[in-house]
Amino acid sequence: MSDKKEKKVKAAAVPETAEEKAARKLQRKFDKVDKKFSWRTVLKIVIPLLIVLIVVFVLVKAAFGNDKNIKFDTSSFSKSDAAPVDKTKGINGQLLSDAGMTIFADNGKLRLGYSPRDDLFIIQDLSTGRVFRSYPEPIYDGAVDENGNELASDLSLYRKSSETGQILTSPVFIEYTKSGLEGGFTKGINQMTELTKTVYFIDNGVQLVYDVGDLDLSFTVEITIEDNALVYKIPFNAIDERETLEWEEDDRRPFLCALSVLPYLGAHRDGETGYFVSPDGSGALTYFDVARVSNYNEYSKKIYGIDATFDVLDSPDYSNEKLTMGAYGIVDNEYMLTSFIDTGETNAELKIGNPGVRSLPFYSIYFEFTYRYFYRRQMNKGGVQYEMVIKHQQIGDAVQKTYFDSKPEFAAENEDDTAFTYVDVALKTRDLLLKKWETQWGVQKAVLTEGESPMNIRFFMGAETYSGGVLNQMKVMTTFSDVKSIGEELEESGVTDLRLTLVGWMNHGYYWNSTKKNSVDSDFGGKKGLKSLNSWARQKDLTLALDNNLLYIYGNPASGATLRTAVVKKPSTFYLDYYMNMTYGRLMRYGYYMSPKYFNNKLINKQIKNLKSYGATEVVLQQLGDTLYTDYNEKNALTRSQSQSMYVEWLKKYKENFEHVSVYYGNDYAVAFADTVDEIPMNKSSRIIFDEQVPFVQIVYHGYVEYYTSPINMQDRPDYALLKAIEYGANVSYEVTENEINLLMYTRYKFLYKGQFSLLKDEMVESYKAVTEAVKPFSTQFITNHYRLQAYTEVFCTEYSGGARVYVNYTDSDYTLPGGSVVKAMSYLVVNG
């Protein structure tokens, strides 16, 4: 009998009392409730909880994002595998790790030897027999100098057990972080404790495979010879960051941050002859025989300027210029080494160490390739900042080439004997750059056939005040009709060959919000006025250029653009603010950096169309020649190298649409396409590692591209700036206004102390005469030499390929040349050859 039936029988047998009945009913109710609780309540709790969690997740993701979510498209990276091993050599292609000096390659120009035991590379220039070492030869016990004086031995520095010995003999420097939550450590590879090195023969060189056990990392460095160059390559596919079980549990794993190859190749001791050449600003020399104030920090600077996404400036940087190209030189009288980055320059840094750095008595110069950057993470404004490392690798292959040029013994006494100088390095760099532009970007840069105007007048049209009231905020400094009248006034004074650049001509003036539609501000004369100015300029045969801000968003994104869609994000989840240098030692936030992808997708075509509708034929493009950054915006993620490629595509597009394209400062990838460089660097960084400033960049570019100085009326010393322009073969710029400058008092544009045309006219006419005589005639020629005439004397000579010499005297007294000609004080002299 079933239980139910049994109960029924019992119930029938025993009559139920009222209490029992009530109790039974109550029990049934409880049972019902229990039954309901068991499933409905769970759902009632779980489903809302799930919804809340999903919403929180989505909100957090949407609101803040995280650099882990960023997907960089790395398909454009050049990624190669390690070179195949030449198994015909060594033991199945491998060389014993304690083998002595072994010749790996010989191409008739260079011979490459490597000793795994001493970690020493030897490169011999077969044309002269000169030998170069990957680290300097020690001073042995009992060694004497050329005067017979005994030298202090430094053999102890080379002991393998010592830290200095390990650093010195390391063919590779590695920067890494152990947990991703702390700063990086840079060490010589031989300082790593769990290191396995395997040496292989490859075609034309040697392959070093390093396995760093304590970092769960392996990578390969290939050193080969090619023509008269030593080539260092770090193949991307051979970098293996093993994600072991331990690391998978926690993303606090070691990361490879940077690698440098042969950092002590070409290193010199304190007091030796020679110098390093760096393309810092216009160019800078670091002498080995100049005692300097101790500085135990290396000079370290990114090629193409800082990356605002990672590099935080706390105050305006008055002392630094940018590096416009990935090149450096090491010059001794009898030889020069020219090092050039073939691949990966956007993520490379130039490092220069002076004696004392790493407790070693050497000057050293090398490139460091950065795979991962550090950034400051901050949860709230004003909160503590933590240094963290990004998770994504930023470059593919890294390839650097060092060219060896040497000559037999140099004797200063011999009149016909010439030493290598920075000019040779610059000329070599120019050749390499031209070749690279052709192979990388398909650009065959032609030699200039016609010189441009020797003077550029930047007309500052106007800017809005920051007062924020209801009155018209625009301060009109110059109108289009003023431009005409100034042009005509100058023409009457004999200044006829001019380039006119309009600056801040768009709606809202100089601080135009680049996300808005660009239209011509009616305060300056409107579209009609601009068109009329254009036709006037054509009629006068003057060049009229329109200055354009592409990537700075002054204010907040507008016209449909939002922070999320249009602004660069830092890996720290903050948007990238744009800070203006307020010139009195302070940075002032004013807007954002725009995502290059946003500009590419939404704005570039509109901008070109608008510019064309104004009749523009020459455009000056801000940011493309001097500003490069990474974007961590989820929608627009872009690495620094990808930004560079995007810029190049834009430059091509502008070139297709306009007759003449100009960029600022002159990063080499932009110069490849530009017809003109504005505000070319005319100074070196004010760093104690640099002893002398030289026109390295100018020597590289001269004859291939026209370049102009920054407005010389905005310099502290305009007279000096004009002479510098003449020395460096640069056309000059002035920034002028029609109205009084102090109208700009309450705008953000406070850099122009003296700019009213009426005050500048005489000075401009004089400058025009000077550059017409000393710069313009040589603009299509190459600079073949540049030198200081006498030690401690500020008199310089620039020689051009046509044979002319331009002497510039910065001193207060006249300088008499050997032939009797006199270069007047604070003046110049042109001697045609």
Added chain:
Amino acid sequence: MKRKLLKLLILTMLASLVLSCGFTADAKEPYASYYLGDNGAYSIPAPYEVVTVIDFKTTEEGRLASPEDIFIDDNDVIYVADTANDRIVIINPMDENGNYTLKNIIKGDATYASGDMSGLKTPKGIYVDADGTILVADTGNNRLVEFTKYGYFKYSYAPPSSSILSSEFNYMPLKVTKDTRGYIYVANSSDSNGILMLDGDGTFRQYFGANKVSLTFWESVARLLWDREDRLGTVVTLPYSFNNIYASSDGYIYATTTTATPPQVRKINAGGSDVVYSGYDFRDMYISTSYGASTAQNFCDVSVDNLNNMLIVDQQYGRIYEYDQNGINLFAFSTNGTGYGQLSLPAGLEVDSQGRVYVLNKGSGTITVFQTTEFADQIHAANEMYARGKYQDAFPLWQTVLDRDSYYNLALKNMGTIHMREEEYKEAIEYFYEAEDAALASQAYKEIRAEFLRQNFPIIASVLVGVVVLWIVWISIKQARRRKYGPPPEKKNFLTPVKDFWGRIKNVLAHPIDSFEGIRYENKGSYADMIIIMVLWVIIAVASEYAVGFIYRGGTPREFIRPMQIILTALLPWLVVCTVNYGVTTIMYGEGRVRDVFIGGAYCHIPLVLFSLPLALLTNVLTNDEMSLYNLIHTLIYVWVGLLVYLCIKSIHGFHPVKAVIVTFITLVGVALVVLLFMIVYGLANQLFDFITQFGKELSYLV
């Protein structure tokens, strides 16, 4: 051929190594250059450029180690207290090649403790007499010591003793100087009593120029509430001590103190009183970075150039400030850093006879030498001419300065003042307008106005008399007609509502109690009136701001007027007071309805509506001298408004006059509470938002 010259250059450089490294002049200096004007910091072309750095890197004697003081004598010989090397280094003046060479080093053979009187220990101060006697603050040996000009020991001063000096007196001289009378001044370490003033023989004379105790607001309150005994055990606030002193040739003692707040730098006369800079705050509010770096500056040395301009250096930021003898900031320049021409923990500053500025870098053990640029020379020359009263000579020089830098306000002010002295007031005021200097513009305007009145008095008087006569005649005719024909019949036209409105306004002003009672008990007020009055008030408030004259705007341009802010300021008090008042009167048995309170509140604005704009317009013909009259009228208007508010509360709610006072007071307290509440809620909301942001960011790293 030419490339060989480079080799020669290198060899020559090696052969001629001196103490300094020469500089290639640059078109742009590696630091900020600006001046501190009345309304902010304005960038200028660099006033000083670096000519060289005396870095000692090639001397066998080695570099300076943490040097703390520098002195330059009348012959431009440089003396350095090379503190960590326990020595004095003497450097020859700049030679014709722009180089500096070592002259002498004073360093005892043995330590002072072992009996060698010439032994120095961490000397931190130095002064050199006109006869070449070198006076050193031998800090580590707690004494002053004198050396002959050849560097031989001359005299060791005993520590000062006097009954005035307390038993806890600890003698550790940091800096030393002498005035023209031969008194020795010593800045003693951590001595809050002032500068020690000694006779020429080292006898203690008195404390000089003691700093005052600077108390915070709460410390002052505590002093008022508790007496000395009650405050026993609490931290004692002492005056700040001095960290550097300088005696100028005209008899003043300049001193820098250890405080970051005023008085950071003092100019003290022989009587111990401050001159020029009394109460002056030397803090540079523009030096902090946008990332919130501290603005706490440490002014560590002061010096005076030949033109009596005062230069001070800030160790924290490496910034140098120059003030003219009137205390006007001429320049601010330089910065700390590792680059050429940048400073490294500057500890001392001196100016030589050529106007070159020497800054002693404690961090790098070097001396950075600046020289004036053409721009600074122009300003110095113009200022000098101006100070000497050669105004006609100064004028073109100031014009040159202005041509070079259009933002240089001092030029505008001084050019305007020169016009003033020539009684060319109209020209002067144009300069003052451009310089945005209301005080000077007021002086010029006063003269222009007086001149105008002098010239036009007959016309003005005639017009005034004519107007009065016409007005009297008009009234007389009107009254006569009224007597003859009775009051004119009421005609309704489009102006009737305006006339009615004006009648109600007049009634409020003439009979406020009746008017307010009428609102409550006779339903006389209307929402239309309320809206019209408040709209008028908003318009007039905005218009008044724009109408205020240049002088009464303090020179601030009209572009800075923010109408939205004015509208908010005009409406918020009405809304808040009425709301609070209604709330308060509801629980205090007030009879007024919401409607009555708000309409009555609007009526209270009538004096403002009527008189604000005329008063603002009046400022266009007033000078600063009539400021008190302006303030009086302004105050009277607000007193009138206050009275109306009181009468409004009393009449609308039917309160007894005393109760109305209480309710008015409670209303004000309520308004204060609402404001406080708003601030708290605003602050909390900010905190909450910040918390959510932080929480979200943290989460974003987890999910």
